[in-house]
Amino acid sequence: MNAPAGFQRFVEVFFDGAIIDRYLPDLLSAMVTTLWLGAIIIVTGVAVGLVLACLRSLQVWWLTVSIVMFADILRALPPLVLILIFYFGLPGLGVMMSGPLVLFIVLAAVLAAFCEEIFWAGLTALPRGQWEAGRATGMSFAQTLISVALPQAVRMGVPSLVNRSLAITKMTALGSVIGVKEVLAVSSSAQAMSGSATPLTMAAAAYLAIFLPAVIFARWLERRFSWKV
Amino acid sequence: MAQTPMLEITALEKRFGTVEVLRSINLKVGRGELVFVIGPSGSGKSTMLRCCNRLEEPTSGSIFIDGRNIVNCPAAELNRLRLQTGMVFQGFHLYPHMSVVRNVMLAQIKALKRNKVTARTRAMDMLDRVGLAHKADAMPSELSGGQQQRVAIARALALNPKVMLFDEPTSALDPELVGSVLKVMKDLRAEGMTMLVVSHEMAFAREAADRVVFMDGGVVVEQGPPEAIFGNPQHDRTRAFLSRVSHHAGAE
Ligand SMILES: Nc1ncnc2c1ncn2[C@@H]1O[C@H](COP(=O)(O)OP(=O)(O)OP(=O)(O)O)[C@@H](O)[C@H]1O
Ligand SMILES: [Mg+2]
Numbered sequence: 433m434n435a436p437a438g439f440q441r442f443v444e445v446f447f448d449g450a451i452i453d454r455y456l457p458d459l460l461s462a463m464v465t466t467l468w469l470g471a472i473i474i475v476t477g478v479a480v481g482l483v484l485a486c487l488r489s490l491q492v493w494w495l496t497v498s499i500v501m502f503a504d505i506l507r508a509l510p511p512l513v514l515i516l517i518f519y520f521g522l523p524g525l526g527v528m529m530s531g532p533l534v535l536f537i538v539l540a541a542v543l544a545a546f547c548e549e550i551f552w553a554g555l556t557a558l559p560r561g562q563w564e565a566g567r568a569t570g571m572s573f574a575q576t577l578i579s580v581a582l583p584q585a586v587r588m589g590v591p592s593l594v595n596r597s598l599a600i601t602k603m604t605a606l607g608s609v610i611g612v613k614e615v616l617a618v619s620s621s622a623q624a625m626s627g628s629a630t631p632l633t634m635a636a637a638a639y640l641a642i643f644l645p646a647v648i649f650a651r652w653l654e655r656r657f658s659w660k661v
Numbered sequence: 662m663a664q665t666p667m668l669e670i671t672a673l674e675k676r677f678g679t680v681e682v683l684r685s686i687n688l689k690v691g692r693g694e695l696v697f698v699i700g701p702s703g704s705g706k707s708t709m710l711r712c713c714n715r716l717e718e719p720t721s722g723s724i725f726i727d728g729r730n731i732v733n734c735p736a737a738e739l740n741r742l743r744l745q746t747g748m749v750f751q752g753f754h755l756y757p758h759m760s761v762v763r764n765v766m767l768a769q770i771k772a773l774k775r776n777k778v779t780a781r782t783r784a785m786d787m788l789d790r791v792g793l794a795h796k797a798d799a800m801p802s803e804l805s806g807g808q809q810q811r812v813a814i815a816r817a818l819a820l821n822p823k824v825m826l827f828d829e830p831t832s833a834l835d836p837e838l839v840g841s842v843l844k845v846m847k848d849l850r851a852e853g854m855t856m857l858v859v860s861h862e863m864a865f866a867r868e869a870a871d872r873v874v875f876m877d878g879g880v881v882v883e884q885g886p887p888e889a890i891f892g893n894p895q896h897d898r899t900r901a902f903l904s905r906v907s908h909h910a911g912a913e
Binding site: 561564571579580587 | 816
């Protein structure tokens with residue numbers, strides 16, 4: 433007697449059909465927001481991290497000091513703190529940025545900091561003989577870096593890069609505190625308006641729809657690049 | 662000889678901090694000559710070789726390659742200059758992420774600005790010369806040590822160097838693989854390549870070297886034809902080294 437009633441109650445709370453119908457369009461557009469934010473954060477973060485690692489390999493002291501400080505500070509601070517400072521603090525200095533822009537800048541910078549460290553670790557793990565072989569055959573520092581050192585450093589870094597990219601992209605949910613209409617923001621406001629938990633279930637489903645394929649793709653990428661020396 | 666030597670080292674000094682590693686080294690390698698450098702560990706053989714393409718910066722002295730002093734050459738010209746010397750390392754140092762033929766093509770394209778077709782043709786020629794044309798599309802990890810070292814030789818030869826520098830090219834190889842690399846070096850000598858070789862292959866030195874140089878403690882102690890150095894060494898240090906090496910070889 434009790435069990436079917438309990439089950440019905442469960443379905444009403446988490447899978448209310450009327451609520452799903454009402455909020456599905458909003459949630460779909462929020463998914464699009466989460467997706468493109470995630471995509472540009474990954475592309476920018478990885479690219480900037482790569483450039484920073486290359487600059488660091490020049491071994492110019494002031495460049496190295498700046499890059500290490502950037503990487504250490506951004507890896508140490510909780511991203512939410514930076515997001516709040518950028519969104520609520522900077523307007524005091526006359527710098528106004530939209531929520532999505534703040535989210536993009538902060539998360540891309542944090543990802544860049546981690547990626548720089550990952551690429552750098554790969555570069556320093558490279559045997560010195562690889563550099564010497566490049567230079568001894570008349571290639572310049574830059575040519576050796578790009579054709580010999582970086583491809584190997586990237587391969588070594590793929591598993592960490594993939595994990596870190598996924599972790600940072602999931603932090604787009606932090607956009608909900610600064611009014612970015614991404615999945616979590618839209619569904620929690622829907623939850624507040626409707627008093628139903630169903631929008632939160634929809635959020636979970638949306639995240640799964642986005643990140644489960646991403647995780648599977650990441651696995652494939654890792655296997656593809658796992659060192660077949 | 663009438664011509665200028667292909668490689669001439671004069672009054673070469675090298676210090677690492679306060680440690681004197683090379684002291685007034687003088688050495689000539691004539692065109693087409695194969696000069697063998699032997700000596701105990703730490704005597705500065707690798708350092709001398711590495712100065713010849715400025716992987717190591719000489720502290721003072723001159724190194725002439727085909728009459729041109731490479732020591733005072735400005736950094737901007739260094740890359741072009743390094744094309745004159747082909748270097749073969751003890752550890753091969755092939756690029757593990759590229760196929761064999763791409764290993765041999767890379768510097769041709771980047772440093773010599775050859776186009777891909779020319780570079781590939783040249784690479785296949787060089788691989789053929791070291792007997793490995795059939796491995797062109799293999800990855801380095803799929804090759805034996807001896808094959809990897811021959812690819813490394815092909816990679817250096819592809820750039821048309823004037824001098825080949827070998828730093829213990831067979832020391833990392835299993836004994837049964839040494840012969841294939843030595844054969845390539847013998848072929849090169851027959852074709853008139855100038856070579857400076859640091860190696861412990863005494864039998865090969867006797868057979869193939871024009872001259873043997875004995876180094877110890879950062880100086881050239883003595884040099885001469887192999888028969889003279891091995892048969893009738895003039896210095897105690899040379900005698901001590903050779904007897905140590907032959908005892909060692911005998912014990913194996
Ligand atoms: N980068 C460096 N910094 C400081 N000292 C160095 C450096 N490279 C070499 N040395 C020192 O210079 C000396 C000569 O080294 P080198 O490698 O030229 O000797 P080698 O004759 O090639 O010895 P081996 O037969 O063991 O290869 C050694 O005492 C070594 O410790
Ligand atoms: Mg050595």
